[in-house]
Every structure is written in C-alpha cells, then in structure tokens.
Amino acid sequence: MNSKDKIGKYIKLEISGKKMISGLLVDIGSDLWVVFNGNDYLYIPIIHIQNWQFLKHDEIAEISFNDEPTPIYNHNEEISLRKTLTAAKGIFTEIYVTSKQALHGYIISIMNNYFVFYSPIYKTMFISLHHLKWLIPYTSNQRPYGLSNSSLPVNPSGHTFARSFEVQIEKCVGDLIVFNIGENENVIGKVQGIKNNFVELISAKEDPVFVNMQHIKTVHMT
Structure with a gap:
C-alpha cells in the first residue's frame, strides 16, 4: 500500500x-x-x-x-x-x-x-x-x-519579526518571558543571554536557569 x-x-x-x-x-x-x-x-x-x-x-x-x-x-x-x-x-x-x-x-x-x-x-x-x-x-x-x-486586532503587535526562531529569542534579551506556556517555573524569567544553544533565564529569586533552545516550543512576553 x-x-x-x-x-x-x-x-x-x-x-x-x-x-x-x-x-x-x-x-x-x-x-x-x-x-x-x-x-x-x-x-x-x-x-x-x-x-x-x-x-x-x-x-x-x-x-x-x-x-x-x-x-x-x-x-x-x-x-x-x-x-x-x-x-x-x-x-x-x-x-x-x-x-x-x-x-x-x-x-x-x-x-x-x-x-x-x-x-x-x-x-x-x-x-x-x-x-x-x-x-x-x-x-x-x-x-x-x-x-x-x-x-481581536488584525495586527496586534505592529512589530517586525526575525526570520528565525533563534534570532527572535535573542531579541528578547532583557525581557520577562514565558516559555512553553509556563509548564513549570524553570521556563519563566528574564532573558539574560544565549550561549551554546542554551537560553539563560534569571528566575524570580534571581537564580540562573539554562533552557535548551531545542526544547522551547512557545514564547510569549509577560
């Protein structure tokens, strides 16, 4: 078949x-x-x-x-x-x-x-x-x-977007973000930087957390 x-x-x-x-x-x-x-x-x-x-x-x-x-x-x-x-x-x-x-x-x-x-x-x-x-x-x-x-606005953001997911996340450095719809507390924080395919987040208690870029499914701002 x-x-x-x-x-x-x-x-x-x-x-x-x-x-x-x-x-x-x-x-x-x-x-x-x-x-x-x-x-x-x-x-x-x-x-x-x-x-x-x-x-x-x-x-x-x-x-x-x-x-x-x-x-x-x-x-x-x-x-x-x-x-x-x-x-x-x-x-x-x-x-x-x-x-x-x-x-x-x-x-x-x-x-x-x-x-x-x-x-x-x-x-x-x-x-x-x-x-x-x-x-x-x-x-x-x-x-x-x-x-x-x-x-429901037709174009709610009014922003331009990067061509790739990785570069778009890099543009979030310094912002408070939520990855993967906040499925656990380790994917919520301020983006500190990106290195070797890991995103460094600063948690609410100011602890660094490193999130593998390959496992990021969704991103939204807080």
Missing part, C-alpha cells in the same frame, strides 16, 4: 505527547496528513505521528460525523505544512503544541522555522514549527471565547 492508498480509510493515530486522534484520512501531503474527526479537519505534521492503524468497524461506529466544514486548502494541489499555515493565516484556529493545552487565536506571520500567533489570552506568541502537533481551523461562525471581531 503506497501512501495515497490510505486516503479514504478510517485510522487511529498516536501523536507526540501520547495524544490519540481517530477519523477519516482525507489527504496526505509531503509533510502533513489531514484527518476529519467528525467535526473538524486536523492538519497533522507527519513528524509527530508516532504510529497509526486502521480502525475496526466498531470503532468507526463510535465516531459521530457532522457536516464537513470547508477545507482551507485546494484539493487540486499537493498540501504541505507551510501551505496550510499560509492558508490559515488570519483564520481563527486551534493549535496544539504542548502536552497540556491547546491554544486559540490566529496566525499573524510565518517565518523560516516558527510562526507568530495571536492569542486573546497570551497575546503575541512565537511558536516553533518543529513542535506544532496539529492545527484545526475554526468554522466561519466560531470565535475564540465568544469574542467579537472588534476584540
């Missing part, structure tokens, strides 16, 4: 972080799979698919299928992660990066190895492309947290 032969099959995937997704495989791209779970299209980078298997008949029967939303990409073109992110730009979207919670908002800019995301909760965020597990575009009548469009 080649990769395209799986399209139209019901599958179950394990995603990095021990997350399980079940649904209909509707498309496969160079670095991305698209699964319809009965309510939404999930755009899943292949790098985070740990394993997958076909669903059994009784498992398929457990999925409740509603009306399919309109996909955000052109079915006549081969999809990719970057094309999908570009198509999702400005659309209210759910993204999943850490093992704890999803983020809701919209994509502002797409850079070389990260993208800029606006969250009504965390405001402007920098998201590593390497750590993006999946994204789910909202349907047209949905708004995050029930907010009106007027509460």
